[in-house]
Amino acid sequence: MERPVTEADLTFDHVPQTDQSFENALEKARDGDRLTVDDAIELFTTGTDGEGIDQRRKERVLEAADRRRAEVVGEEVTFVANLNNNVTTACNVGCLFCNFKDAAHTFESDAEVETAGFTKTPDESREIVADAVDRGIYEVTSVSGLHPAFALDAEQREILEAHPEPKEINYKPPERYDTSPGTYTDQIAAMSVDGVHVHSMTPEEAYHARRGTDWSYEEVFRRLKDAGLDTVPGTAAEILVEEVRDVICPGKIDTEEWLEAMEAAANVGLGMTATIMYGHVENEAHRALHLKRIRDLQDRTGNITEFVPLSFVHQNTPLFEHDVVSSGPSIDEDELMIAVSRLFLDNVDHVQSSWVKYGDEQGLKMLSCGADDYMGTILSEEITKRAGGGYGEFRSFEDYVEMISSIGRVPVERSTDYEKRRVIDPESPPFGPQLGPNADGTPLLTEDERAERALPADD
Numbered sequence: 001m002e003r004p005v006t007e008a009d010l011t012f013d014h015v016p017q018t019d020q021s022f023e024n025a026l027e028k029a030r031d032g033d034r035l036t037v038d039d040a041i042e043l044f045t046t047g048t049d050g051e052g053i054d055q056r057r058k059e060r061v062l063e064a065a066d067r068r069r070a071e072v073v074g075e076e077v078t079f080v081a082n083l084n085n086n087v088t089t090a091c092n093v094g095c096l097f098c099n100f101k102d103a104a105h106t107f108e109s110d111a112e113v114e115t116a117g118f119t120k121t122p123d124e125s126r127e128i129v130a131d132a133v134d135r136g137i138y139e140v141t142s143v144s145g146l147h148p149a150f151a152l153d154a155e156q157r158e159i160l161e162a163h164p165e166p167k168e169i170n171y172k173p174p175e176r177y178d179t180s181p182g183t184y185t186d187q188i189a190a191m192s193v194d195g196v197h198v199h200s201m202t203p204e205e206a207y208h209a210r211r212g213t214d215w216s217y218e219e220v221f222r223r224l225k226d227a228g229l230d231t232v233p234g235t236a237a238e239i240l241v242e243e244v245r246d247v248i249c250p251g252k253i254d255t256e257e258w259l260e261a262m263e264a265a266a267n268v269g270l271g272m273t274a275t276i277m278y279g280h281v282e283n284e285a286h287r288a289l290h291l292k293r294i295r296d297l298q299d300r301t302g303n304i305t306e307f308v309p310l311s312f313v314h315q316n317t318p319l320f321e322h323d324v325v326s327s328g329p330s331i332d333e334d335e336l337m338i339a340v341s342r343l344f345l346d347n348v349d350h351v352q353s354s355w356v357k358y359g360d361e362q363g364l365k366m367l368s369c370g371a372d373d374y375m376g377t378i379l380s381e382e383i384t385k386r387a388g389g390g391y392g393e394f395r396s397f398e399d400y401v402e403m404i405s406s407i408g409r410v411p412v413e414r415s416t417d418y419e420k421r422r423v424i425d426p427e428s429p430p431f432g433p434q435l436g437p438n439a440d441g442t443p444l445l446t447e448d449e450r451a452e453r454a455l456p457a458d459d
């Protein structure tokens with residue numbers, strides 16, 4: 001049996017070395033000049049002329065990013081009333097940073113072990129979303145594992161069923177499972193309750209939804225849009241550099257295909273977000289190259305509304321369990337990731353701080369390092385919790401107003417695309433959403449429900 005790769009085995013072609021100096025790079029950032037990959041490496045490392053992070057230099061980078069944030073978006077901190085409704089955890093792609101998935105074969109009716117995961121039917125999704133829409137959410141976000149029985153629609157199902165080697169294209173018929181996720185278009189249509197905004201179908205899911213066919217990504221996204229899809233989450237990006245993907249997610253689509261899918265989504269008129277998942281095996285050169293690919297994509301499309309740095313949560317992941325990494329990123333790296341994203345991505349207005357990844361205190365600090373968006377209420381959150389993140393599942397409008405006001409900034413409820421914005425007066429409780437199709441300003445959860453959710457999870 002092959003020995004698993006370990007941290008000591010990793011040698012990359014891209015390394016954080018440049019001919020640029022930290023001071024030059026910082027001056028360019030302060031002047032608002034477009035930064036190069038080398039500039040970004042200097043800022044991420046606080047200079048390649050020394051080992052480790054220089055704290056004084058780091059503070060200067062954060063300050064420059066905070067100033068840029070104020071120039072671009074002012075003092076408002078936005079957030080959205082949203083629900084996470086992930087359809088299934090069944091997946092056999094085997095990404096080594098992920099512990100959201102449950103091995104797809106454990107979901108089969110004749111499996112010897114009982115699966116620890118879940119799959120929802122379209123009817124179950126509709127019910128969950130309908131409840132949240134009544135409570136006042138604006139958006140439902142849905143990102144799922146690549147369940148082998150998931151098909152785009154009836155037509156793709158027919159093609160998959162007729163395939164001579166379905167295993168080769170990662171397909172198994174729904175009858176093999178206790179619960180079938182149905183089709184992507186049925187799930188999207190089911191979640192599209194009363195016109196709530198549906199944010200779903202990452203490039204990886206779009207790939208799954210076209211497997212076995214010769215359809216273009218445009219065709220796939222057009223069908224999804226017709227079913228009710230509004231915007232696309234630019235997750236599954238991880239690090240858009242092949243030598244890193246080869247280590248952490250060899251089963252995933254490559255950088256070019258990810259970019260192709262995103263461009264296709266933009267071409268059919270879908271808005272989108274972009275992400276980076278950092279702090280595992282990659283170095284600062286990879287982070288900088290990733291940012292360049294996102295900025296280039298935005299130059300071509302203009303459809304990216306926000307950039308979301310996702311700090312790697314290492315607990316319970318194969319990368320950690322196999323000793324490929326010993327931890328996630330440091331706080332210094334987290335802060336510099338936010339700051340350099342703000343400075344480098346001169347064509348993306350919003351940078352998000354995630355309380356799920358950073359926690360409340362550090363999440364708030366990120367709003368002074370270049371971030372201006374504080375994500376969403378997330379009525380349910382499975383992904384980070386299953387990977388060992390410990391920051392809970394829900395933030396109320398009251399929590400948001402209190403946190404954002406405590407740092408002297410302005411709380412603003414937003415729509416997914418930031419077009420609708422509602423400034424909230426901290427002196428006028430109660431605080432509840434008003435932008436969703438059925439939102440009337442009532443808090444999302446009652447006092448009792450909030451108290452119940454605040455109890456520690458038992459897993």
Ligand code: SF4
Nearest residue numbers: 091093094095098145
């Ligand atoms: S990251 Fe996504 S594709 Fe990869 S194993 Fe996890 S659920 Fe599957």
